[in-house]
Amino acid sequence: DAKTTQPNSMESNEEEPVHLPCNHSTISGTDYIHWYRQLPSQGPEYVIHGLTSNVNNRMASLAIAEDRKSSTLILHRATLRDAAVYYCILRGANSGYSTLTFGKGTMLLVSP
Amino acid sequence: DSGVTQTPKHLITATGQRVTLRCSPRSGDLSVYWYQQSLDQGLQFLIQYYNGEERAKGNILERFSAQQFPDLHSELNLSSLELGDSALYFCASSRTVVSGNTIYFGEGSWLTVV
Numbered sequence: 749d750a751k752t753t754q755p756n757s758m759e760s761n762e763e764e765p766v767h768l769p770c771n772h773s774t775i776s777g778t779d780y781i782h783w784y785r786q787l788p789s790q791g792p793e794y795v796i797h798g799l800t801s802n803v804n805n806r807m808a809s810l811a812i813a814e815d816r817k818s819s820t821l822i823l824h825r826a827t828l829r830d831a832a833v834y835y836c837i838l839r840g841a842n843s844g845y846s847t848l849t850f851g852k853g854t855m856l857l858v859s860p
Numbered sequence: 861d862s863g864v865t866q867t868p869k870h871l872i873t874a875t876g877q878r879v880t881l882r883c884s885p886r887s888g889d890l891s892v893y894w895y896q897q898s899l900d901q902g903l904q905f906l907i908q909y910y911n912g913e914e915r916a917k918g919n920i921l922e923r924f925s926a927q928q929f930p931d932l933h934s935e936l937n938l939s940s941l942e943l944g945d946s947a948l949y950f951c952a953s954s955r956t957v958v959s960g961n962t963i964y965f966g967e968g969s970w971l972t973v974v
Binding site: 778779780786789790791792793794797799839840847848849850851852 | 862864893895902903904905908916918948950952959960962963964965966967968
C-alpha cells in the first residue's frame with residue numbers, strides 16, 4: 749500500500765474547526781483514502797473515507813485534492829471528545845486483501 | 861459500539877503459557893482481522909480471514925495462530941508467551957474484502973504477560 753505523511757501532532761481549541769492534513773503523493777488510481785481515529789485504550793474508530801470526491805458525514809468532512817496527492821480531514825467544531833490520534837490510510841483495491849496499514853498518525857490535542 | 865465483540869477484555873498470564881482470544885464480528889460481516897498494538901510498535905496487522913479462509917498474513921509470529929469458524933467468529937491463539945507479547949489485541953470485521961468497505965474494530969483484549 750502507498751504511504752501517507754501526517755504531522756505528528758496538532759492543537760486546537762474547543763468549538764473551533766480543525767483541519768488535519770495528509771499527504772499521499774504515491775497514491776494509485778484505485779486507492780481509497782480512509783480516516784480512523786483512536787482514543788486512549790480504545791479500538792480505532794472509523795471516521796470517513798473517499799475515493800475522488802469530497803465526502804461529508806455526521807462526524808467530519810473529507811476534502812480530496814484534485815490530483816489526489818493530498819487530503820484534509822475537517823472537524824467542523826472540535827470537542828474535547830475529539831482528542832485522539834487520527835490516522836490517514838490508503839487502502840488499495842488491487843492489493844487482493846485490502847487491510848489497513850496504520851502509520852503513526854496525528855495526535856490531536858483539544859483545549860477547553 | 862462498533863458491533864465487534866472481543867473476549868476477554870483483560871487477561872494476565874505467565875510466560876510460557878497459552879491463551880485464546882475470541883472475536884465475534886458484526887452481524888453479516890464475513891471478514892475478520894486481527895491487530896496487535898504495543899507501546900513501541902503501534903498498530904500491527906497480524907492476519908485476516910474471509911468466510912473461514914485465511915486471506916492475508918502480516919507480522920504474525922509462528923507462536924501465534926488464528927482461525928475463523930463456520931459461524932464466522934474467530935479465535936487468536938497465542939502460545940509460549942513472552943513478556944514482549946504484552947499488548948492490546950484488536951479484532952476487526954468488514955462485510956467483504958472490497959477496499960471501499962468500512963472496517964470496524966472491537967474494544968480490544970488487554971494481554972499482560974508476567
